[in-house]
Amino acid sequence: xxxxxxxxxxATIHLTTIVGGEKIEQHLCxxxxxxxxxxxxxxxxxxxxxxxxxxxxxxPDETVTLRCHSCGQTFEVxxxxxxxGCPKCYEVFKEHLTPLLSRIHGKTSHTGRVPPDxxxxxxxxxxxxxxxxxxxxxxxxxxxxxxxxxxxxxxxMQPAKEPSSDExxxxxxxxxxxxxxxxxxxxxxxx
Amino acid sequence: MLDDSLLxxxxxxxxxxxxxxxxxMRLARNFADLPFPGFMxxxxxxxxxxxxxxxxxxxxxxxxxxxxxxLKRMILVEKHLISRDLLKTPERSAAMISSDEKLxxxxxxxxxxxxxxxxxxxxxxxxxxxxxxxDTRLQExxxxxxxxxxxxxxxxxxxxxxxxxxxxxxxxPALTWSGEISKVTQAVSKLGLTxxxxxxxxxxxxxDLYQLSNxxxxxxxxxEILSDVxxxxxxxxxxxxxxxxxxxxxxxxxxEDRMLRALGVLERARKITSKEFMQKWSAVRFASCMRVIxxxxxxxxxxxxxxxxxxxxxxxxxxxxxxxxxxxxxxxxQSRLKV
Ligand SMILES: [Zn+2]
Ligand SMILES: [Zn+2]
Numbered sequence: 334x335x336x337x338x339x340x341x342x343x344a345t346i347h348l349t350t351i352v353g354g355e356k357i358e359q360h361l362c363x364x365x366x367x368x369x370x371x372x373x374x375x376x377x378x379x380x381x382x383x384x385x386x387x388x389x390x391x392x393p394d395e396t397v398t399l400r401c402h403s404c405g406q407t408f409e410v411x412x413x414x415x416x417x418g419c420p421k422c423y424e425v426f427k428e429h430l431t432p433l434l435s436r437i438h439g440k441t442s443h444t445g446r447v448p449p450d451x452x453x454x455x456x457x458x459x460x461x462x463x464x465x466x467x468x469x470x471x472x473x474x475x476x477x478x479x480x481x482x483x484x485x486x487x488x489x490m491q492p493a494k495e496p497s498s499d500e501x502x503x504x505x506x507x508x509x510x511x512x513x514x515x516x517x518x519x520x521x522x523x524x
Numbered sequence: 525m526l527d528d529s530l531l532x533x534x535x536x537x538x539x540x541x542x543x544x545x546x547x548x549m550r551l552a553r554n555f556a557d558l559p560f561p562g563f564m565x566x567x568x569x570x571x572x573x574x575x576x577x578x579x580x581x582x583x584x585x586x587x588x589x590x591x592x593x594x595l596k597r598m599i600l601v602e603k604h605l606i607s608r609d610l611l612k613t614p615e616r617s618a619a620m621i622s623s624d625e626k627l628x629x630x631x632x633x634x635x636x637x638x639x640x641x642x643x644x645x646x647x648x649x650x651x652x653x654x655x656x657x658x659d660t661r662l663q664e665x666x667x668x669x670x671x672x673x674x675x676x677x678x679x680x681x682x683x684x685x686x687x688x689x690x691x692x693x694x695x696x697p698a699l700t701w702s703g704e705i706s707k708v709t710q711a712v713s714k715l716g717l718t719x720x721x722x723x724x725x726x727x728x729x730x731x732d733l734y735q736l737s738n739x740x741x742x743x744x745x746x747x748e749i750l751s752d753v754x755x756x757x758x759x760x761x762x763x764x765x766x767x768x769x770x771x772x773x774x775x776x777x778x779x780e781d782r783m784l785r786a787l788g789v790l791e792r793a794r795k796i797t798s799k800e801f802m803q804k805w806s807a808v809r810f811a812s813c814m815r816v817i818x819x820x821x822x823x824x825x826x827x828x829x830x831x832x833x834x835x836x837x838x839x840x841x842x843x844x845x846x847x848x849x850x851x852x853x854x855x856x857x858q859s860r861l862k863v
Contacts, residue, residue, distance in 0.1 A: 399738065404559040405563070415680055415681075416562055416680055417560060417679055418560060418562070419563060420556060420671075423671060423674060428682060434684065435676070437681065437682055437742075438685065438743050439716065439743060440740075441742065442674075443672075443675025443684075443743070444745050445675060445742065445745045446656075446666070446686065446746055447745045448663055448668060449558045449663055449664070468706045524692040
């Protein structure tokens with residue numbers, strides 16, 4: 334019998350798979366069977382996740398007893414099934430989920446759509462985050478004038494209860510030492 | 525007379541379905557105050573169904589899966605309106621489906637809600653807009669599990685963030701037959717995307733049909749993900765077209781021989797199994813795209829659902845044996861392929 338895929342080589346392998354409740358029998362040559370196995374590696378997400386979970390051998394023993402108080406799911410069971418029990422699990426297992434999320438998605442922070450009720454809060458948080466990043470960059474580039482300006486913007490956005498960070502104070506000193514008409518490069522960099 | 529390039533442009537926009545068969549969007553959402561479906565008791569499962577039905581019944585028709593005859597359930601699966609997984613717990617799950625079958629919501633599958641929208645060919649934008657329209661409507665009425673850092677929370681961390689999966693169903697006979705498909709797989713995985721055989725995970729792509737979709741759901745916006753998938757899909761469409769042309773130019777006789785033999789089987793065989801059908805179907809579809817045969821591509825595409833087991837059974841008055849079903853399949857295919 335010839336291989337039914339290529340029709341060239343003799344069929345040496347008899348393969349049975351169940352697809353959609355229908356039994357499928359194939360008679361393949363070794364080469365075509367190999368190709369078929371390659372197709373296997375194109376499997377879906379859950380397979381990927383489970384392989385990542387299996388590979389995560391560095392997970393410390395204490396995770397065995399880590400249990401979500403809300404739904405009862407344990408991290409141990411999650412490692413086997415890839416399924417969390419409830420939204421609270423994300424908080425309970427956070428420490429161990431973060432590296433996993435990073436391996437799956439390459440990132441650990443959502444940047445997409447937000448529910449309508451958290452919209453204002455989230456856009457504010459994202460704006461703050463981007464202002465902070467820009468400020469850090471300005472400091473690194475020693476553009477203290479811009480940094481001071483960004484600091485003021487951040488302060489204006491922040492609620493009064495949040496104390497200003499050390500970082501913000503340190504710029505304050507720089508800004509004082511840096512009059513508008515002096516280029517910031519002239520201020521000592523260790524400020 | 526029409527300018528040649530104009531004519532070509534017009535035919536290309538219509539003929540985008542030569543490689544891209546359909547587009548699909550899926551959004552995973554969960555209620556903030558209920559455990560994920562796998563951890564719900566019966567009461568919570570019913571509560572989840574109740575909420576969805578009351579929020580959506582003005583536009584979608586609810587289907588209680590345990591009250592639906594098994595055959596009807598399978599037809600929904602063959603039309604991709606619901607997943608096989610949803611049928612594992614019919615007494616706890618439900619589906620809501622629009623009258624045009626372009627939008628469906630699976631309730632209590634892996635997540636509380638799986639909003640799905642479908643569009644023809646490469647109209648992923650349309651599917652995208654429809655899914656988010658439904659999502660927006662739902663979010664006016666209910667609170668979904670959401671975390672400022674992680675976005676929309678899902679039962680499996682592979683969907684967390686946007687909860688979005690955008691996919692395009694691609695017919696890639698030339699890439700498959702030439703063996704180039706393994707390069708495609710590698711290229712795609714580097715882009716945070718994935719490609720797999722459409723019919724069943726872990727088996728070869730029956731009918732040379734593949735689903736290209738995003739793998740990453742966290743840290744990219746919905747628009748970025750959409751654009752990632754669209755870019756990759758259009759590259760694959762071009763890639764497949766190039767190889768199709770190359771195969772045809774390189775060995776016309778053998779390629780057309782393979783195509784026409786496939787047509788011969790579909791037009792003449794007295795019985796045909798689902799597996800053989802998918803094989804020949806792919807070659808015949810390829811032939812139609814290359815204008816080797818006069819058959820209209822939409823006729824061929826329609827067969828993809830109507831020749832599936834449950835659809836065939838639904839047309840019969842008595843329960844069909846495997847052989848009877850294969851006979852019915854051959855009859856159906858022949859009646860549809862008459863030019
Ligand atoms: Zn072979
Ligand atoms: Zn939990």
